[in-house]
Amino acid sequence: MTTHTSSSAGASRARLKLTPTERRASVMLAILFAARMLGLFLLTPVFAVVAQTLPGGNDAARVGLALGAYGLTQAVMQIPLGMASDRWGRRPVIVAGMVLFIVGGIICALARDIDWVLVGRIIQGLGAVSAAITAWVADATRPEVRTRAMAMVGGSIGISFAASLVLSPVLVGEFGLSGLFWAISLLGFICLLIAAFVVPAVPMARASMAQARARDVLGHADLLRLNFGVFCLHFILMSLFVVAPGLLEYLGGYKSAQLWEVYLPVILMSFVLMVPAVFYTETRRAHKVALEVSVAALVVVLALMPLASHSFIPLVVMLVGFFIAFNILEALQPSLVSRVAPPDYKGLALGFYNTAQALGVFMGGAIGGLLASGGRTSTVFLLSSALAFIWFLTARGFKPQS
Template sequence: MSNTTKMSSFEIRTSLFLASVYGLRMLGMFLILPIFAIYASQLSGSPSQLQIGLALGVYGLTQAIFQIPFGISSDIIGRKKVIYFGLTIFILGSLIAGVSTQIEGIIIGRAIQGAGAISAVLTALLADLTREEHRTKAMAIIGASIGFTFALSLVISPWLNEAIGVPGIFFMMAVLSLMAFLLVRFCIPEPTRESNKTSITLKDFYSILGRIDLGRLNLGIFVLHATQISMFMAVPFFLISQGDIPLQDHWKVYLPVLLGSFILIIPVIIFSERLKQVKKAFLMSILTLLTAQVSFIYFSNDLTGIIISLLIYFVGFNFLEASLPSLVSKIAPANKKGLALGV
C-alpha cells in the first residue's frame, strides 16, 4: 500500500490532537444542553421562555457573527494566533456566566462565549495539516470526538449539576478551554504551507458568499444546529413530564440512544464512502431528521415515542455533523478555507 493511500503518523497525531481540542471545548458546551433550561427556569426574576431560549441561542448568534472575521483573520495572520484569541474570549465568557445569578448576566456570558468563534479556524487548521485525500478520515476522527464528548456530557451532566451546579459547569468550561489552549500551543504544529496566509479582499468575500454549492452546505449546518438547540429546549421537560424521569437520570435515556445511533450510522458511512453515494447519503440523513421532527410532534406524549424519535434524530444528526464541514473544506479554494468555513 502506497503512502498516499493511508494517513501518515503525522496526520493521525495531528488529527487526534485537534480532535482533543474540539472535544475539550465542546464538552463544556454539551454539558449545559440537557440541564440549562430547567436550571434557568428557577433563577431569580422568573425568566421567560424567550429569555431562556436566548441564553441558549445567543451563543450561536454571536458565533455566527464572528466566524467570518475569525476565518478571514486566520487566512491572513495564521490559524494558531486566532485560536489563542478565540479561546481567551471563550474563557472570559465562561467566567462571566459562572458568576452571574440572573438570566441577563448569563446571556451576556454566553454571548461572549460565542464570540470566541474558532470552530471554522480549527477545521481550516486541520485542512492545512492533512492531505485532501485523507481529509474525510481526519474529519471523521474529529466527528468521533464530538460524538464521544456529546455522549459523555449526557451521562455526567446531571451528576455534575448535582455536584457543582450549572455555575460550576461554566467555571469548568473555562478550565477545559485553558487545557485546549495548552494543547494548541505545545502539541499542534504551525502550518508550513504558504496557502494558510494570504490577503483577503471584499471581492474574495463576495465570491465565497455567492457560491451556491457552499451556500447550500452553510444553510445545512445552520439548520442542523438550530434543530439541536431547539430539541434540548423541549426534550428534558418531556422526559420529566411524560416519562416521570428525574433530571439526574436522563442519561439513562440519552446514552443508549446515542450508542444505538452510532451503530445504525455505520451502514450510512459505508454507503456514502465505499459506494461514492454522498448525495444519496445526505438526502437520506436530511429525510431522517425530518422524520424525527414529525415523530416528535405526534409521539412526544409517550416515553417510547420520545426515545424512538431521539434515536431517529441522532442517526441523521451524527452523519451530517461530521460530513458538512469536511465537504466545505474540500470544495473551498485552498487559500480561502478559513473564510469559507467561517461563512
C-alpha cells in the same frame, strides 16, 4: 512491468497515509475541537430545566436566548478571526479565543440570574475559533489526505454532543449549574493548553481567507446548500433541546440529574444503528444518497414528535431516530465542504460554514425559546420539520465530487 506497477501502487498507498506530523496535528486539532465543542454542548441537555433555579429562569424565551446567545457572537466573529489567523497565525488567535471562552464561562459560573448567564454566553461566543482550527488542519495536511483529517474534526462534533448528553446531567447532579459552568471553563483551559503547547507548528498555506473573495463562496451553489444545511441542523438541535428536557422530566418522572439514564441508551442505540449507514456511504461513495435520506429522516421524525410528545416511550424512540440522522449529518457535511470547496478558498468556505452553524445555534435557541414560552411545544417540532423539508428540497440539487 509487474514490479513497476507494484511500486506505483505502493507509492500511491504511501501518499494516502498520514505522515507522523499530519497524524499528530490532525488528532490534536480534533481533540481541541472536540473539547471546545463539549464545553459548549454541556449546557444544552439540561439548561432548560436547571435554569429554573435562577431568577428569571422560568421565562422560556430568556432561557432559549441564553442557550443560543453564543451562536450570535460566534457568527459575527468566525470570519474576522479566521482572517486574523491568516495574518497573525493560527496559534495566537486560537489561544486568545480560548481566553475569552474561559472568561465567559467564569461569568456564567458566578451568575446570580439568567441575564448574567446571557452576558457570559455572549462573551464565550467572542472566542470563535472554529474557522481557525479547520484552517490549521488544512495547513497541516496534504490535499490527498485532507478530507480524512477534516472528517476527524467534523466527526468530533457528534461525539462531543453525545458525551455532553451523558456527562451534563451527572455534573449538574453533583455540582449544580454553577459547577457545570466551572467544568466548561476547565475544558476551555485544557483547550488553551493544547493549542499553545501540543499542536505541532506547521507552515501556513499560501491560499488563505485573506486572499479569497466572499463572492467566490457565496456564488458556489453546493457550498450554499451545505451552509444552509448546517444552519438547519443546529437550528433544529437547539430548538429541540429548549423543550425536550422538560418533556422527558414531565413524562418520565426524571429529574435533571437523572436525564443521563435516558440520554445514554438513546445515544448508544443511535451510534450502533448509524455505523452501517456510515460504512455504506464511504464504501459506495453514496454521499448524496446519505445526505438526502438523513435529511428526509429528520423531516419524518420531527413531524411525528408532536404525537410522540404525549408519551415517554414514543418520545424516546423519536429521539433515537433524530440522533441517528443528526450524527450522520454532523460527520458528513464538513467532509463534503472539504470536497467541494476549491483549494484557493477552502479556508473562507469553512469560515462561512462555521458562521452558518453558529447562526443556526442562535436562531434555534431564540425562536425555540420564544415558541416554548407561549406553550407551543408542538409548534417547535413542526417548524423544525418544515425547515428540514426545505433543506431536503435544496439538498436534492447537490452534486458531490468524488
